[in-house]
Amino acid sequence: MVWRNFGKRFRRAWQSIGLPPIAILIALLLGAVVLWLAGYDPLIAYRAMWQGAFKDLTAVTEVLIKATPLIFIGAGLAIAFRCSIWNIGAEGQFYLGAIAATAAGIYLGSLPRAILMPLVLLLGIAGGAMWGMLAGFLKNRFGANEVVTTIMLNYIAIFITGFLVTGPMIETKGLFPQTPRISENAWLPRFLPPTRLHLGFIIALLLAIILYILLFKTSIGYTIRAVGTNAEAARYAGINVQNNILLAMGISGGAAGLAGAVEVAAISYRLYQLISPGYGFDGIAVSLLVGNNPLGVIFSGILFGALRSGSEVMQMNARVPSVLVLMIQGMVVLSVVAFGVYRAVTMEKEE
């Protein structure tokens, strides 16, 4: 009996830990086929990619730096997706967070470090949460589908940013459109010099853990999931569905906003037009890849960070266009999905 149980648990553990690497291998193999068909040597390409991501401590920390916004966004989206709210708007929420954080870092720059640093992050959260909750409000009040509203709000956020950095917040008129640097009091500390690993990464890990606990160990998380599983049933059970929608949008928006704030406060120290290369969209995949589990997002975020980081060195040293990595990311998602279904099926048989 004990043995049986052990076997089952072991199998479950293996299925959640062992399968993703296989899925990644399959995706890389498919990528290799494409590389080979296009006349590249996949081995050379992948070797360069591997070196780019893991060659030494600096490279590894760079992977973690790239993973940081993805972990923030992915962990937040996990909450929204568990509530069956399809927030496609993390990109816009990231921008709003970055705007709010930059504004605080510039205009309140004289505040002492102990106040300004947390304030910048909090305002980032507020900016993102506001943008997210706007979509939630439109859904509750007008029944406007959040997939549509968040897509539109993405564009609007990007244009607002463009307006601010070419107009009111520009550093020097006529020069490159960017805001001035934020006050040094707002900079997130870097530990582990000479690498650039910064406090934001630790905050991202904490956030993932907190959101995990919130989602699975508290009654708030339980209600969110209940709404996500069956909104009708939840309503009959006396749950205020609208409030939960607003909450889920607020949390996911706030997390994306925090990602934007951290990007400004730890890396760029200023805002410009295209501050996100599509983190909000990658974040969707990062969350879905691990079945919307905020803890799992740490791994999928790092995986995507490594692929991105490695792909640049792949282009540098093996002359393979780095866009290929997008395809590999997509393939990873598809094969993880396929394995996930396989897992569900085998478990069903077991029960």
Added chain:
Amino acid sequence: MKARIYLLIVLSIVLALLVACAPAATPAPEQPAEPTKPPEQPAKFKAGLLAPGPVNDGGWNQTAYEAFKRMEAELGAEISYVEVEMAPAAFEKAFRDFADQGYNFILGHGNEFTDAAIAVAPQYPNTFFFLSSSRFYDPNIPNLIGLNTDSSQPCYLFGYIAAKMGKGAGLIGGMEIPPIAEAFEGFTLGAHSVDPNFPVKITYIGNWTDTAAAKEAAISYVDGGADFLVGNADFANNGVYQAMVEKNVWGFSLFGDNTSKAPKNILANYILNYGEGLVEIAAEVQAGTFKPTSNIEFGLKHDKVMWITYNDGAANPVPEELRKEVEAIAEKIKAGEIKTLSSQK
């Protein structure tokens, strides 16, 4: 029993992974992990490019890539490029990746790389860092130099031609960044030097890829009475060329010869041979004689870097007398007698 089989599978997978990764983990023979300080006489001159977009965009990024190919051909340089993810986090890493591998000449192709270059350059004093579209110079960071190509000068000439020959001009830009805005300002000043009321209008489409939007913007100008079009939106310029052909109006192409896109309609090309300038600098860097005391500014007076060509096959070629006038104006620009930007003093 089953559990053991699974254990076996897990072990074999782990093993397979290790085997798969093992060759990757050891440094590749052709990429020796060079120390950060390259030797006095580097075995091979290495040049690296950070491009802010695809190097095949037919515009800004391609200009730099072509330049690097010339460095490869003429200096025997080993060249490489990376299309940096447009995230600030990526910039510093890309500079470092090149510098760590012993690259001697690293170009960040755009002003947006300035912060990252300032952060990295002081740590690699034996490597020269360059920034395109930048007027950066700081004696404290002597190995970081801004290279500016003043596109407002040739565009001033185009504006002059348009105002002499046409009724109105429409300029379509990707995003409002200095190289674009300055080119458009030069065009406007040139046109207004002929006729202060000559209509010159500017639209930004907000990206570099939406050919359809660029085409519609161009068509809207033509419908509004313009008969000269200029696209400055990289990939999306294709849409502008198409609008010229379909609406049968005139235009210019920037940064390269794009006559083939609209053989009857493009009257002149502004050729930016960034390579000529870069090869010159790189040769000095290679010889160890590069000791800049200011930023580097390329304009029409560097007539191997920047010039304009006419399309004699156009349906309405620029007349000979006008070309002579343009030539005279170009001389004045070279001599500094005509300012092509209002900020120039």
Added chain:
Amino acid sequence: MELLPALLFLQSTLAATWRMATPILYAAIGEVFSERAGVLNIGLEGIMLIGAFAAYSTAFETGNLVLGLIAAVLSGLVCGLVFALFTVTIKANQIVVGAAFNMIGMGITGFLYRAFYAESGKVLSLKTFLPLDLPFLSSIPFLGEVLFRHNIMVYATLLLVPAASFVLYKTAFGLSIRAVGEHPKAADTAGINVHRTRYISVLIGTSLAAIGGAFLVLAYADQFVEGIVTGRGFIALAVVVFGGWSPWGAMGTSLLFGVFYALQLRIQAMPNVLIPYQFLQALPYLATLLVLVGLTKRRVRAPKALGIPY
């Protein structure tokens, strides 16, 4: 504004509207089928890119635009098969698969374009579908320019929308699509093959999305560039929802989006406009959002089984 310039302005804006709406409309009509059958495909952007690349490379190699169009449809069908395999047969989450398609589409088209075209040194332009001025009609003042001087792929939308509407509402097949999207279980009991119906609907959706992408290279610009779709796949998703999941609604909404896009380009170009151009760029999206909010008191709702595998 005086009357004649105002008319000319209107004429130019409206003519542009239909052209701008066309690629979005193709993708949106397809998505209407897919969503009506209960399958939400957020991967339109990626599939449009794949369609655009397939059309471009085929038309470029063969010099034949029709072959290019056929290639786009084929690529759309392949995407659709994979998409349906994942979302219908193995019942994976539709949003996940759609997100994956967006990445794959961007990655593979960008990569292949680089590998085979970008540095080949060839002249990469196509001879596109040219505007087809309809005899007599095109010379009607005003209307001629607005309605009768477009290329064949624009005109085709005039057939596509009624045809789609007919299939969806007047045929037994359309009835099964809608039944499968509302109550798959009931449909199953009534003898409708749910999986087959969903497969077909997804295939219609992806092949039309691919045509929408192909339109951009075959009939708008003359060349593929990376990311040429520039968000139109996402706009199409929005268009479906607030066209109320009906083909005519999708057409109306696409045109609405098109008119605002055409307007913003023209307002930017007007002299003495003091509005920052970024606000004008945001106009189509903002207007779409506001109209959506204003209109949602209607009794239109999403297909009940949308997003739920069966």
